[in-house]
Amino acid sequence: MTEEKQDAVVDIGIKSFITAIIVIFIMMILTYILTFIIPGGSIPFWKWLLSPILVLFGEDNGSLIAIIALLILLGGVFNCLDKFGVLRILLDKLTEKFGKNRKILLAVIPLFFMVLGSMVGTYEECVPLVPVVVALAIRFGWDALTGLGMSILAAGCGFAAGLCNPFTIGVAQELVGLPMFSGLWFRAVGFVVIYLLLLLFLFAYAKKIEKPIENIMLSGSTSYYKKEKKHYYLDSKVKKLLQTFGNGVISVLPGVLLILMANSIRFIMMEGNILDAILQGAVSVIEGLPGWSVILFIYMLVLLLNFFIPSGSAKAFLLMHLLVPVAEKFHISAQLCIMAFAFGDGFSNVFYPTNPVLLISLGLANVSYGKWVKWSVKFQFANLILTAMLLLIGFALGYC
Numbered sequence: 001m002t003e004e005k006q007d008a009v010v011d012i013g014i015k016s017f018i019t020a021i022i023v024i025f026i027m028m029i030l031t032y033i034l035t036f037i038i039p040g041g042s043i044p045f046w047k048w049l050l051s052p053i054l055v056l057f058g059e060d061n062g063s064l065i066a067i068i069a070l071l072i073l074l075g076g077v078f079n080c081l082d083k084f085g086v087l088r089i090l091l092d093k094l095t096e097k098f099g100k101n102r103k104i105l106l107a108v109i110p111l112f113f114m115v116l117g118s119m120v121g122t123y124e125e126c127v128p129l130v131p132v133v134v135a136l137a138i139r140f141g142w143d144a145l146t147g148l149g150m151s152i153l154a155a156g157c158g159f160a161a162g163l164c165n166p167f168t169i170g171v172a173q174e175l176v177g178l179p180m181f182s183g184l185w186f187r188a189v190g191f192v193v194i195y196l197l198l199l200l201f202l203f204a205y206a207k208k209i210e211k212p213i214e215n216i217m218l219s220g221s222t223s224y225y226k227k228e229k230k231h232y233y234l235d236s237k238v239k240k241l242l243q244t245f246g247n248g249v250i251s252v253l254p255g256v257l258l259i260l261m262a263n264s265i266r267f268i269m270m271e272g273n274i275l276d277a278i279l280q281g282a283v284s285v286i287e288g289l290p291g292w293s294v295i296l297f298i299y300m301l302v303l304l305l306n307f308f309i310p311s312g313s314a315k316a317f318l319l320m321h322l323l324v325p326v327a328e329k330f331h332i333s334a335q336l337c338i339m340a341f342a343f344g345d346g347f348s349n350v351f352y353p354t355n356p357v358l359l360i361s362l363g364l365a366n367v368s369y370g371k372w373v374k375w376s377v378k379f380q381f382a383n384l385i386l387t388a389m390l391l392l393i394g395f396a397l398g399y400c
Contacts (some may be wrong), residue, residue: 006119016363016368016369017254017258017363018180018368019369020359020360021258023354023359023369024261026353026361027265028051028265028268031265031272031308032268032272034269034274035268035272038277040277041272042272042273043273047271051268051271052263052264053097054267055260055263055264056260057267058267059270059398062373063167063313064263070124070125071255071256072249072253072256073124073257073355074128075252075255076245076248076249077245077248078129079244079248079249079251080245080248081243083244086346090132091132091135091136095139095140098140102140103139103206106140106146106150106203106206109151110149110153110154110195111195112154113126113151113152113155114154114157114191114194114198117154117158117159117165117346118159118161118164118165118191119155119158119159119165120164120166121159121165121166121170122155122158122159122260123155123165123310123349125283126151126152126357127357127361129151130148130364130365131365133147133150134148134151134364134365135147137150140208140210141212142211143372144365144367145205145365145372145375146202146205147365148361148362148365149198149202149205149376150357152357152361153350155350156347156350157198157210157346157347157383159346159349160194160343160345160387161190161191161342162187162339162342162346163187163188165342167312168313168338168346169181169187169342171312171316172342173338173364176320176324176334176338178338183399183400186335186339187342189390190339191386194387197379197383201379205375238263240391252360255356255360258359258360259356261356262354262355263311265309265354266308266314269308279318279322280322281399285297285391286323286327287326291330291331291332292392292395294326294327294330294332295337295391296339296388296391296392298337298344298385299343299387299388300342300344301319301323301344302319302341302343303343305318305344306317306344306348306349306352306353307348307354308354310354310357312345315341315345320341323341324337333399334400335399336400337399339391343390347380347387351373351380
């Protein structure tokens with residue numbers, strides 16, 4: 001492995017990349033098979049084969065291109081920060097300052113990622129930060145799973161809680177004619193209880209595996225800073241800077257391929273004319289359910305669809321005009337329906353193997369998908385029960 005390769009802070013392991021490619025490719029094949037099973041479905045083989053490329057020219061391609069461009073940019077930038085010692089200096093400073101109070105960071109960092117996900121809709125953009133937080137978690141005596149929980153898991157929870165998430169809450173409310181980001185109070189309650197559940201989960205795990213504080217390096221930051229500062233000025237020539245930036249860009253290209261392949265699944269369903277049939281079948285099931293269970297069915301339906309269509313805004317355009325009118329027949333407000341939609345869209349982003357952001361993050365942390373599932377499934381199950389209860393409470397209160 002070359003020096004440049006070692007220095008790439010955003011670098012996806014080969015084994016993790018191959019596993020991710022296989023999983024998503026299998027889903028592409030299964031979706032293609034569905035076009036032969038579901039009545040009215042059909043898609044030319046060449047369109048299926050080229051779907052990861054054609055998706056760039058399909059619907060919602062603007063946001064997809066923007067996400068890829070941002071990931072590439074951040075990959076280059078973070079590699080420069082790592083190569084010139086800035087990230088190491090930051091880790092040293094944080095270790096020096098919070099080493100004896102590491103539980104503060106264990107509470108604050110997940111809150112930071114949750115706020116980003118919930119207020120700005122940040123999820124894919126968090127990927128370059130994952131290895132930084134993982135390195136910090138290891139520095140503080142925990143492990144890579146703790147770092148993933150503090151970063152990508154927290155971002156997914158915030159994205160789902162959706163205080164002002166423009167990609168789920170914002171789009172969905174606009175589609176059904178509600179004031180933008182209205183109904184905030186109950187979503188804020190949801191945000192708090194979800195954060196507390198995540199905090200309980202992380203603290204319990206960290207307590208079980210953390211190393212004694214005496215084993216953590218709390219000195220040497222100043223001398224390292226002086227060394228790296230000198231190194232930075234010596235090596236920050238334009239050619240070196242561009243080379244380092246380029247290495248960072250190259251390191252995230254496998255992630256770009258994963259994003260394109262994952263988004264091609266929705267493209268296949270749309271082009272194969274099977275998505276509408278699936279949705280219409282689901283709506284017909286809703287009409288035969290008792291009123292209180294409809295909101296839970298909507299939650300589960302979005303949860304299922306998120307396995308095939310990771311994009312929250314895309315699902316909003318597909319579902320809102322179908323689900324809200326049916327839900328209102330059962331005295332379920334559009335506001336609560338949107339909350340169920342946000343829950344179904346967000347939490348499974350950090351659980352499903354078809355979500356490229358999760359697979360990229362696991363690759364960066366050198367954690368297998370199986371290990372991640374085994375570690376996070378208890379939280380996901382507890383969170384599923386908690387959020388289902390929130391929706392039932394919202395139904396009982398007449399949240400609107």
